[in-house]
Amino acid sequence: MAQISVYLNPHASQSLHSFQAVEIKKYFFRQEIRFNSPASVTELIELIQKDREDGVDCIFSIGGDGTAHTIAQNLIGSKTKLLVLPGGTANDFAHEMGTNSNLKKLAHIFHARTTREVDIIKVNGRYLITNGGVGIAHKVAQEVNKLRKEMSLFKSFLKAAGKNAYSIMFIKQIMTAKFELHDIFMDSPDMPLLDKRVSSPLILVNNQPRLAGKFPVAPSTRNDDGKFNVTIFLHHNKLEFIKSATSFLMGQFPEDDKNIIQFETDNLKMMSLDGKDLSFFGDGENFTPAKELDISIVPKGLVVYSNNEDIVLCPSYSLDTIPTIQ
Numbered sequence: 001m002a003q004i005s006v007y008l009n010p011h012a013s014q015s016l017h018s019f020q021a022v023e024i025k026k027y028f029f030r031q032e033i034r035f036n037s038p039a040s041v042t043e044l045i046e047l048i049q050k051d052r053e054d055g056v057d058c059i060f061s062i063g064g065d066g067t068a069h070t071i072a073q074n075l076i077g078s079k080t081k082l083l084v085l086p087g088g089t090a091n092d093f094a095h096e097m098g099t100n101s102n103l104k105k106l107a108h109i110f111h112a113r114t115t116r117e118v119d120i121i122k123v124n125g126r127y128l129i130t131n132g133g134v135g136i137a138h139k140v141a142q143e144v145n146k147l148r149k150e151m152s153l154f155k156s157f158l159k160a161a162g163k164n165a166y167s168i169m170f171i172k173q174i175m176t177a178k179f180e181l182h183d184i185f186m187d188s189p190d191m192p193l194l195d196k197r198v199s200s201p202l203i204l205v206n207n208q209p210r211l212a213g214k215f216p217v218a219p220s221t222r223n224d225d226g227k228f229n230v231t232i233f234l235h236h237n238k239l240e241f242i243k244s245a246t247s248f249l250m251g252q253f254p255e256d257d258k259n260i261i262q263f264e265t266d267n268l269k270m271m272s273l274d275g276k277d278l279s280f281f282g283d284g285e286n287f288t289p290a291k292e293l294d295i296s297i298v299p300k301g302l303v304v305y306s307n308n309e310d311i312v313l314c315p316s317y318s319l320d321t322i323p324t325i326q
């Protein structure tokens with residue numbers, strides 16, 4: 001019998017996901033399962049840390065990338081396994097791990113014990129599980145988080161728009177806000193540019209191919225090879241950038257765009273050259289702004305249940321043996 005601790009995002013609207021405790025109990029009734037609905041992020045962190053100390057076998061995260069992000073901060077390097085039950089807007093991490101809202105499928109993954117050890121990116125001491133960066137995408141994440149806190153109507157918009165929510169907010173941002181370039185010194189052993197000073201509207205740090213549910217920003221990137229992807233946009237005017245962004249919005253990587261520089265590395269330092277702090281977003285959350293960003297990787301830092309096809313199923317297991325009660 002496994003010990004399972006289930007967490008609901010303290011801030012997410014309950015209506016954003018369809019998981020019910022009674023349904024979850026049906027699929028996992030043989031396990032020692034505890035449901036937690038922390039009232040604040042502080043309480044969530046305290047409970048997770050206690051789970052880790054107690055050696056809890058699995059943590060179920062019901063929420064979006066932000067919830068998984070908060071939980072992951074306190075699980076890196078532990079043996080406690082994470083199962084992500086998608087209940088957010090983008091659900092990038094759940095998508096990458098092949099988990100969706102089908103409880104029967106989730107129970108299948110759990111009972112088959114198909115897990116993956118996933119690399120985690122570290123940014124100034126804070127962990128990042130999916131994608132992040134500086135520039136216009138940070139502005140979008142910041143606005144979504146601000147509106148989500150302030151307006152209940154906006155939550156309804158997020159629910160209705162689903163994976164299109166970030167596209168809509170991105171288009172709004174680019175049409176209405178000033179096109180801003182960030183002057184940054186970038187240092188990495190794998191940096192292909194001779195001039196390490198860049199002036200860029202957007203720099204992304206990617207642990208997996210897709211950002212915000214749809215955009216294929218780093219199509220060949222994997223989160224288990226000990227490296228992360230860096231994508232630098234060198235477009236210096238709004239029109240060129242919109243042309244490139246349109247391709248991503250349509251779900252395609254603009255292969256022939258010479259203003260996109262990409263490389264894989266395990267180390268990157270970024271330093272602001274214009275006196276302004278670098279505002280970084282990661283997993284849809286705002287990081288603490290800083291003049292310098294020190295970015296590295298924690299290889300295989302987190303154990304996560306996954307439905308990826310390259311995982312070999314536990315041989316003694318078959319779908320018919322899922323213990324459910326009707």
Ligand SMILES: [Mg+2]
Nearest residue numbers: 222223227228
């Ligand atoms: Mg990688």
